[in-house]
Each structure stands twice: as C-alpha cells, then as structure tokens.
Amino acid sequence: MTFEPESIHSDLIDALSELRSSAVETQDEFAESIERVHPKYRDSARNLAHYLALRRSDVRELQDELHFLGLSALGRSEPCVLSTLTNVIAALKCMMGEEYITEEPVTTTVNARTGPMYLSDHARTLMGTPNGERAARIMVTMSSDAATDPTHVLELVRSGMDIMRINTAHDNVGAWKAMISNLRAAEQQTGKKCKVYIDLGGPKFRLGPMERVRVRKGDIIRFAKGLHGYACDLRSPSEERILLSCEPEEVFDAVRTGDPLWINDGKVSSRVIDVYEGGFEVEIVRTKHGGAWLRAEKGINLPDTPLQIDALTNDDVKHLEQLGQFADIIGMSFVRSARDVASLFNEMERLGLTDRGVVAKIETQDGFEHLPQILFEGLRHPPFGIMVARGDLAVEIGFERLAEVQEEILLAL
Secondary structure (H helix, E strand, O other): OOOHHHHHHHHHHHHHHHHHHHHHHHHHHOHHHHHHHOOHHHHHHHHHHHHHHHHHOHHHHHHHHHHHHOOOOOOOOOOHHHHHHHHHHHHHHHHHOOOOOOOOOOOOOOOHHHHHHHHHHHHHHOOOOOOOOOOOOOEEEEOHHHEEEEEEHHHHHHOOOOOEEEOOOOOHHHHHHHHHHHHHHHHHHHHOOOEEEOOOOOOOEEEEEOOOOOOOOOOOEEEEOOOOOOOOOOOOOOOOOOEEEEOHHHHHHHHHOOOEEEOOOOOEEEEEEEEEOOOEEEEEEEOOOOOEEEOOOEEOOOOOOOOOOOOOOOHHHEEEEEEEHOEEEEEOOOOOOOHHHHHHHHHHHHHHOOEEEEEEEOOHHHHOOOHHHHHHHHOOOOOOEEEOHHHHHHHHHHHHHHHHHEEEEHHOO
16 A cells, blocks of 8 residues: 555545445445344444454555544544544545545444443443442452352452452352352442352363373373373383373364364463374473473363364353353353354343343454454344453463454454
C-alpha cells in the first residue's frame, strides 16, 4: 500500500472505502450466524464481523498517514468499526471540499458513543455491578476452607469480592454447596451482592496414576494405553524407557509422530518420536537444569494434535445438575469450537438454566483459532463472556506469543 503526496487524500479514501466494503462483505459472510444471535446482541455481532474484516488487512501504513493528517488512525475503532471508517472517509471528503454519501447504509447502531456503553452494559449483566467505584470485578477462587470457615468467606466479601469461583475439579458437591451457603450468609451480613461462578472442569489431559519419577533431557517416555495403578521406571543399560499412562484415552488415537507434548504446565517439553498400536513414545527435549519430577495427575498439553474430544464431559453434566440452580455464571473449560458452546446451552435448556450467564474459557490453540465462531454461538444466549486462561493458553501457543494473542482476544470482545 503506497500513498503519493499529490493524491494522498483520494488514495486514503480509496483504501478506506475498500476496507469499508470488506467490512460489509464480511457481515454478509456471517449473515446466517448473525441472524441466529439474540436480538439484543445482534448489532454487536455485526460489529464483530466488521472487526474481523479489519483484522484481515495490514493497515499500518494507512494508520500512519491518517495520523499525519490529524485523523482517527483506527487504533480505537474496535467498539464501532463501520461507523469509524465511515466518519474518517467523510472527514477526508470534507478536507477535499466534497460531500460523502455512502453506497451502503450503515447497518448497525454501534458507534463511538454506543459501543463502549454496550460493552459496559453486557459486562454488568454478566458479572454484576462492581463493589465500590472501581470498574473491574474481583473474582476469587475458593479453597477448601471456604466450605468450613464462614468467617473466611465473610472477610472476602468485606474485602470486595464480586464473584465467588468454585472449581469443580476440586472438593465435592457437599463442600461446594457449603461454600455457597456461607456466601449467602455473608451477603446478608454485609448487604453486598456477590455472583457465584461454577467452573466446570472439562476433559482432563493429565498423567495417570504413577510413582513420581525424575526425567532429564534425552530421556524416552513410553505412554501405554490401558495402564492403571502405577508407572514403572524401566531405565536400565538395555531398556532406557519410562512407562507412563495418560488421560483421556482419545489421546492415543489422535497423537502423531512429531507432535509436541508438554507436561506440568509447560515445565517439561517433549516430542512424539514413535506411535504404535496401544501406545506412543516421546523424547524429553527440555527441562529445568538437573531434570524435573513427574507426578500423578500433572497436566499435559498437545497443542498440534487434532483432538476430537467434547469439552462438556459426563462429570460436567452431573455437576451442572447438582449446582446449576445455585449458579449465576457457568464457566466451560477447554472450549475448542462453537459446537462445544452449543452442547452446554442444550444441557442448560434441558435443566431450565437458560437465564444463567456463560463464560467460555479460551485455553487451547483450537479455541483461539475458532474464537469468532465461538463468539457468534455464545451471543445466541446472553449473557456471555470469554475468559483468557493464560497458563494453558501460553503452553499451547508459546509463551512468547501470549501477550499478542491475549490482546487480540480482548480487542475482539
């Protein structure tokens, strides 16, 4: 993209008009998805389509030239893409002494004033009004103590907790209900309101039952399907292998030679070197100096492996049945596609929970790549939000890209 000084205004108008046309075309591309969105969110869905069109283009040189002319450089256009493009084109036309009449009407009510208002309103509907004068909400994950110590929960509410997060990967239904009971008592004592966020665990990608074992760079680990109870350290002069198991078993059907496999939140890096009936082998590529200890239930990540696993598990459905009536917000883990979100909504409809908020956790490469489709599906059933699970996402996409990807996700919301 090159702009000549003698024709800078007309060149910029041409470039912006092309962007605007692309935004309208992208809205048409997603017309079916937008039509399924809840009417309250439909204008926001159109703006999402316009934003996707903007992100598909390299506008850096265009932004520089607009900045030099004292015009909006589109840097804060996320809440109102189409109206921003329209207004900048109109300003350039005015500088040339011409009137600007768009070929297509502006098809959304989202503009520089209403965009931020919509965002604030949607956040308030999902997460409630924050305590005090701050704009951010404070979410606190409950420890086991919250079930047995009402004073602990009371102090959290007094200190400004806006959302109680209950992680269903830990404790049990009796403890979770006790936590909620303690919260309701604390609300009565303080006069403050606090949302309950039920975080469904999702599929567990982890090492199976085992004795702890130290691994170092160059070690070979053999993962065996159907191994239960323990793991054997088989290292010897003739057989330098460590035998482990992992969950879920669908991993064994999906893994491919060359796939990276990370263990323990990315602390141990390995690569698949062989796949065979009933198992596969990995070679340790990197650990901390002196090696690393592996223990049962440590998490694993396979960022490049095409896993066909439902994000909503049988345990999740059971927990939804047990706790859904007490929840204000339901969090879904390891969301990879719009289908995952749809499956949760189907269960919520079955249980009469369609008025609850939903948060989709983005913590995989697939989830990030399918974010637009996930958002369109989520907007069918407001209130809906996205959580960036930084730990797992960093392992999946690479720590060096985390800041960039996190910003891209937040700008899309």
